């Protein structure tokens with residue numbers, strides 16, 4: 128990836144973060160922490176990797192994305208809005224009555240959402256079904272699943288991991304947003320799922336470990352995953368929950384709390400600072 | 411009407427899938443290590459490339475079915491009713507019901523007629539669970555002819571369908587010309603004193619009850635309510651108008667099943683006594699399936715008793 132491409136992604140990721148903050152702030156509820164930790168990866172996917180058409184969201188040949196950790200809907204919505212699936216202005220309507228932006232993703236209400244999610248532990252199975260359909264049809268699309276690291280405490284994740292490995296679903300690419308936090312605290316404090324990499328490898332998956340906020344690593348990971356032809360791939364992405372907002376970073380209390388006015392202003396100022404210096408660099 | 415043929419609805423299910431698979435190339439069948447019992451094994455034999463065994467993982471199966479359905483497949487996912495509706499309830503609700511996906515849940519071994527396996531496998535709660543999911547269609551065929559028809563109708567229907575099949579061989583009550591329509595109850599016998607509304611294997615027993623009542627000079631109307639959701643409200647309304655009293659009969663808990671659906675509707679739109687024949691809020695037990703039906707009062711004698719009570723309760 129060249130410098131300009133990387134910078135453009137960094138710029139878009141800032142805009143996506145601002146959209147997340149705006150959505151959650153206006154909704155007065157929602158999940159900023161896990162949205163911010165996965166923002167870079169979802170930005171990369173929709174802007175650099177996935178075959179999608181905002182004019183034709185149900186395009187048969189499109190790549191699919193299942194946001195298995197559906198509570199971070201604001202991250203997906205912000206990326207979809209910036210990609211042109213709907214107006215960025217709509218982000219303010221998150222969680223409001225009559226909004227197309229439900230608290231958790233709804234595939235029938237929001238253009239660009241491929242699966243309704245929200246109940247943790249189900250998305251990897253759904254994505255495996257999509258990948259199986261691609262295999263049966265000989266279709267070339269990829270299916271991406273975004274998992275939380277706390278989410279993999281759900282047993283069904285391992286049912287899906289076993290199935291995808293056993294059936295060699297090579298077009299399935301799962302991302303594990305490894306921010307080390309869940310609602311009640313750190314993974315270790317709650318119920319450690321570690322070691323994670325070894326478990327997926329044991330279930331017959333390719334494994335790629337990256338820094339979730341380094342676009343060069345993200346880029347090479349997804350390019351490598353796209354070329355795998357025998358097994359599903361897990362991208363284990365070490366991330367920082369709340370990434371980009373100093374007081375939210377690595378603090379489990381920002382899992383599901385909206386910022387107040389003062390906090391919102393500070394958060395926005397921090398992201399805007401980064402954004403403007405990137406834009407200056409770009410000129 | 412022929413009393414000679416006795417086939418379990420699960421067998422008809424397996425055969426219908428094979429028949430359907432010949433013309434519907436989009437059809438995929440999933441099972442969770444019960445294909446010999448659910449009879450999806452027949453489909454596996456015929457179309458191995460369109461059959462997937464997910465192993466003993468019912469929740470996973472329902473969500474894989476959902477994923478396949480998003481890509482345009484019609485998917486039948488099978489297990490025992492206990493595990494399809496019970497274990498995987500939340501997956502069915504959130505990943506199939508909420509997104510209204512084209513998944514057909516082929517649930518076999520419903521009710522106490524499962525027999526020797528006992529209470530852990532005798533699911534009498536599945537209709538109650540599935541009824542609460544918006545947009546879910548629930549079909550409970552009475553014999554093999556209706557089971558086959560229900561499978562074809564389910565495949566044609568856009569959206570989720572729960573199909574309830576039994577383990578026990580049951581007498582055929584419908585002939586080859588039988589026409590099945592989702593949501594359209596079938597009147598098997600006209601009558602004016604009381605209406606017996608039955609579903610699944612209780613339809614045969616209800617016809618028997620109607621004969622016994624006739625011998626005592628009671629003229630009962632008999633309805634086969636093969637579709638529990640959407641309920642044929644017009645049929646219930648007419649039954650109340652014509653007979654003023656209803657008895658329901660199902661191989662399911664009296665809580666939340668056909669009887670509840672009929673009573674809920676009747677109390678609001680056509681008040682009349684509605685008495686239920688069903689499993690009286692108890693767990694099943696081991697024994698021969700047919701004997702258990704009697705033990706739990708799922709028989710003609712009990713329907714007759716309830717019919718007389720219902721008539722007494724009329725104003």
Ligand SMILES: Cc1ncc(C[n+]2csc(CCOP(=O)(O)OP(=O)(O)O)c2C)c(N)n1
Nearest residue numbers: 161198245246247275276277278308309310
């Ligand atoms: C089945 C289920 N149980 C519980 C919840 C409530 N819940 C929402 S988010 C969450 C924690 C998720 O943690 P993690 O997967 O690590 O996500 P992230 O840190 O990326 O936000 C829980 C328990 C849920 N949505 N679904």
Ligand SMILES: [Mg+2]
Nearest residue numbers: 276277308309
């Ligand atoms: Mg986490």
